[in-house]
Amino acid sequence: MKLYVKYMVSLRCKLMVKQELQKLGLHYTNIELGLIEIQENLTNEQKEQLKSNLAASGLELLDDKKSILIDKIKNIIIEMIHYSEEVPKVNYSDFISEKLGYDYTYLSNLFSEVKGITIQHFIIKHKIEKAKELILYNELNLTEISYRLHYSSVAHLSNQFKKVTGHSPSYFKKTGEKRRKNLENL
Incomplete structure (x- = not known):
């Protein structure tokens, strides 16, 4: 069961x-x-x-089935970003769609309807939280972090980081800011 x-x-x-x-x-x-x-x-x-x-x-x-499907989407994203060392070989949308066996448009519309944000925005929030974690660990440089999180460049990571947090990654690192969020609250 x-x-x-x-x-x-x-x-x-x-x-x-x-x-x-x-x-x-x-x-x-x-x-x-x-x-x-x-x-x-x-x-x-x-x-x-x-x-x-x-x-x-x-x-x-x-x-209920909608809640179960939404939770499956969230768990795939969390697993993919926070617990997997491998960079997906396909787009996130294709990966999620393939894993769940549903059309991505259906999943995206359902997720937006229930959660009030898009799957893409949910992914970005989690990628930025993971970036914060990696920055605080101070084991990888920004180039390595951007690669690990499947960004096309450090500039792309930096732009998204600033949009979400209000600060650049280097400012975040320099201030040693410890404001990370619980995954279930994202």
Whole structure:
């Protein structure tokens, strides 16, 4: 049985979900960002208990198909930008469409309708958060960061960075500003 979980955006969230499943005596076969696969079929009582336990930790068990699809889109983007070392070989739109098996126009319209921003803007916000993280780690220069985040140039990264944060990457680095956002709040 597959269950979808909103706000499950980190390894800590995955550990928390594992603990909740163990408390209920449920056996999982797979846990990914936003997705749990369990061996058993849940009773209504088990589902409500899991829903309640996850909610206490800031996670939400999803029921409706639109919410599930939106969450899948978000998790693909988060996984791609924050947890993957590889630069996608295709456009983000093609990658997302291919992963989910839906036409990108449909996904884009649905995402905009429900979230109030475009998928592209959501991707940009996450790329800038990742850029902030990489700048603060001080292990890569801006050229390496722009390549890793699939920007065509340092200038392109710098322009988007300034639009989103109000500061240039070099100013951000120089001031040591630590204002990063939680992934689930983007």
